[in-house]
Amino acid sequence: MEKEKIIEVKDLQKIYKKRKMKELVQAVDGVSFDVYRGEILGLLGPNGAGKTTTIKSICGLLKPNGGAVYINGLDSSKNRLKALNDISAVLEGNRNLYWRLTVKENLEYFIGNRGVSRKQAQGKINELLDLFNLKSKENELVSSLSRGMQQKLAIAVALLADTEVLLLDEPTLGLDVETGYEVREMLKRIVKEQGKTIIISTHDMPVVQDLCERTVIINGGKVIADEKVDNLIKLFESRAYCFTITDELTEHQKMAIQENFPIYHINENQIEITLEKDDDLYIMMDILKEEQTHIEKIDRTTVDFEQVFMKLIKEGSENETVLASS
Amino acid sequence: MKQFWHLVNANTRKEFIELKRYYPNTISMILTFYFIFLAMLLGIHVVGDPQMADTNIQYVIVNYVIWFFMLMTLQDLGFTILIEAQRGTLEQLFMSPKGMWRILLARITANFFLNGTIVIFLLILSMLTANQWLYFRVDLILPIFLITTIGMVGIGFLLAGLAIIVKQIQSFLQILQFILMGLTFVPLSVAPYLVFAPFVKGVDMIRHVMIHGYTWTDFTALDYSALILNSIFYIVLGLLVYLRCEKVAMEKGLLSQY
Numbered sequence: 001m002e003k004e005k006i007i008e009v010k011d012l013q014k015i016y017k018k019r020k021m022k023e024l025v026q027a028v029d030g031v032s033f034d035v036y037r038g039e040i041l042g043l044l045g046p047n048g049a050g051k052t053t054t055i056k057s058i059c060g061l062l063k064p065n066g067g068a069v070y071i072n073g074l075d076s077s078k079n080r081l082k083a084l085n086d087i088s089a090v091l092e093g094n095r096n097l098y099w100r101l102t103v104k105e106n107l108e109y110f111i112g113n114r115g116v117s118r119k120q121a122q123g124k125i126n127e128l129l130d131l132f133n134l135k136s137k138e139n140e141l142v143s144s145l146s147r148g149m150q151q152k153l154a155i156a157v158a159l160l161a162d163t164e165v166l167l168l169d170e171p172t173l174g175l176d177v178e179t180g181y182e183v184r185e186m187l188k189r190i191v192k193e194q195g196k197t198i199i200i201s202t203h204d205m206p207v208v209q210d211l212c213e214r215t216v217i218i219n220g221g222k223v224i225a226d227e228k229v230d231n232l233i234k235l236f237e238s239r240a241y242c243f244t245i246t247d248e249l250t251e252h253q254k255m256a257i258q259e260n261f262p263i264y265h266i267n268e269n270q271i272e273i274t275l276e277k278d279d280d281l282y283i284m285m286d287i288l289k290e291e292q293t294h295i296e297k298i299d300r301t302t303v304d305f306e307q308v309f310m311k312l313i314k315e316g317s318e319n320e321t322v323l324a325s326s
Numbered sequence: 327m328k329q330f331w332h333l334v335n336a337n338t339r340k341e342f343i344e345l346k347r348y349y350p351n352t353i354s355m356i357l358t359f360y361f362i363f364l365a366m367l368l369g370i371h372v373v374g375d376p377q378m379a380d381t382n383i384q385y386v387i388v389n390y391v392i393w394f395f396m397l398m399t400l401q402d403l404g405f406t407i408l409i410e411a412q413r414g415t416l417e418q419l420f421m422s423p424k425g426m427w428r429i430l431l432a433r434i435t436a437n438f439f440l441n442g443t444i445v446i447f448l449l450i451l452s453m454l455t456a457n458q459w460l461y462f463r464v465d466l467i468l469p470i471f472l473i474t475t476i477g478m479v480g481i482g483f484l485l486a487g488l489a490i491i492v493k494q495i496q497s498f499l500q501i502l503q504f505i506l507m508g509l510t511f512v513p514l515s516v517a518p519y520l521v522f523a524p525f526v527k528g529v530d531m532i533r534h535v536m537i538h539g540y541t542w543t544d545f546t547a548l549d550y551s552a553l554i555l556n557s558i559f560y561i562v563l564g565l566l567v568y569l570r571c572e573k574v575a576m577e578k579g580l581l582s583q584y
């Protein structure tokens with residue numbers, strides 16, 4: 001069965017004028033991807049890659065210079081307020097809250113701002129307080145809560161809107177391991193039990209590996225990968241080799257490796273490389289053979305998502321587009 | 327309409343809770359008002375013409391209350407934008423499908439109601455303390471005042487729009503109180519062209535009620551038309567400018583900047 005698209009980002013373009021300068025910066029350049037109903041999508045990229053611009057364009061907080069974002073088929077820049085009925089977001093984590101209001105007062109205030117009465121929302125508020133283990137803290141000021149609790153409350157505020165799509169910018173930033181795990185498990189439950197669609201923007205790669213089915217990686221304002229997380233890992237695992245050698249590499253060999261393999265790592269007697277095509281393996285053999293370097297063994301290396309991400313970013317900065325799935 | 331009521335309700339509750347939580351601010355505001363009213367009630371007897379004392383006191387106090395509400399209406403929306411941007415909650419408010427302008431309208435309605443209650447309570451308390459009672463035509467002054475306020479809300483929106491784009495406008499918002507004071511004290515008979523300025527017509531009509539004892543029938547249809555059209559003009563202008571500024575801020579990515 002074909003998955004149903006809930007968000008379509010089409011050829012998004014955003015140009016900013018640098019403050020106090022005449023220089024123009026292309027923050028996002030033709031970004032296109034789809035988000036399917038009921039999935040957790042990871043939106044990744046290094047700082048300044050264009051993630052926040054993309055996220056804010058989806059939320060309708062930024063007007064793109066070109067392209068469009070469709071939420072449930074509605075062009076969000078033309079029907080911003082209508083589109084916001086289907087989307088809620090946690091953009092600045094605990095800064096999104098009123099610190100001098102209590103947990104419950106925050107929930108009541110934000111839902112009131114969506115035109116819902118306190119009475120109507122009471123059931124849902126209690127449900128969320130239970131889900132996020134915040135019931136015992138409901139009358140405490142947000143300023144007295146731990147960072148983890150504040151983050152959970154910020155997510156609860158977004159969930160209270162009961163929208164189909166939830167956008168989370170760095171949901172685990174600054175959380176300890178235990179709370180980070182708790183938040184991840186909660187997000188999985190929300191998707192499973194409530195059928196929500198979640199877009200996560202993060203630098204936390206274990207979070208992506210654990211939570212996201214699919215990932216869109218942006219670098220330099222362009223999509224450099226749009227693929228299932230598992231597929232990316234498999235792809236890189238099949239392309240990653242580790243050569244164990246007994247001799248030391250000459251400077252000439254090191255330079256040759258650097259020239260031929262944009263992604264490589266040399267550590268004493270081990271050389272890790274990622275192949276772009278199968279023939280690249282022979283190039284590596286030739287480089288070693290040239291100086292009669294003895295090869296002890298050749299292994300396929302296991303990679304985690306963090307390495308995949310780093311490799312993609314590195315490759316992406318050398319070649320424009322690395323991967324773009326169908 | 328029902329949904330707007332929920333917005334007003336939520337914002338009134340929030341503002342009331344914050345008045346309680348930031349109690350040093352609230353107490354100083356209450357004390358300031360109490361002593362100003364008391365000083366006016368007792369002081370004008372000493373410095374003014376004894377024959378005109380009652381009229382003077384009423385006039386000065388009503389003018390002061392109007393000035394306070396006008397200033398609050400003008401500054402509140404701009405300050406709301408600045409404070410929310412500083413806290414980091416501005417973008418979250420912009421994520422409401424009701425639209426930020428409706429939240430701002432709910433916020434100003436809430437503050438108007440809360441501050442109105444406090445000021446009326448303090449006025450009565452200071453009259454009790456001074457044993458000086460003011461008698462003025464609330465039935466006449468209140469409708470004129472409320473219509474005038476609608477135009478002021480428009481100017482408030484205009485300033486809120488500027489605050490979204492240029493966040494550092496605190497000094498300008500402070501200077502406004504002197505501009506307002508000037509406009510409050512210039513009668514239309516001296517500068518008739520000020521009828522086109524916001525709120526001057528309303529203040530002038532209140533002045534006529536207070537000093538010359540005008541009633542409903544003493545004002546002409548032209549007076550009422552000028553009052554109503556002035557308010558409609560400024561509320562429409564304010565909203566249009568605000569919405570335009572919102573659009574510009576979204577185009578330039580200025581919403582979250584402070």
